[in-house]
Amino acid sequence: MSVFTKIIKGEIPSYKIAENDSFYAFLDIFPLVKGHTLIVPKVEIDKFFDVTDDLLGEWLLFAKPIAQSIERNFPCNRVGISVVGLEVPHAHMHLIPINTADDMNFARPKLKMTEEEFKAVQQQIIAGLER
Secondary structure, three states: HHHHHHHHHHHHHHHHEEEOEEEEEEEEOOOOOOOOEEEOOOOOOHHHHHHHHHHHHHHHHHHHHHHHHHHHHHOOEEEEOOOOOOOOOOOEEEEOOOOOOHHOOOOOOOOOOOOHHHHHHHHHHHHHHOO
């Protein structure tokens, strides 16, 4: 069972942004920038392109309002999408507010945020979904 499946099941706490029957979105706890969000399918599939065609389409539709909320709430030119998939054997998508391509460089140092900062970011994104 992957760490993401444990998060989805509530066995590991997370800063949940949204979920439906197929997907779970939550803040990355090692963010590149504030607003960095992960979206994972609830079905545990290792590689992104092993996901069914239907699920791939649903994934982008699920991600769209989250990305729009991130873009409205955090200073950026756009929200980038990254699918690296090396750290956890469970397909996942990163939504990252970016101003340059280097903002998506995973070799960069990660932000160190307090629980209060994570909760504030979580609430900003959720509030943006409710508009």
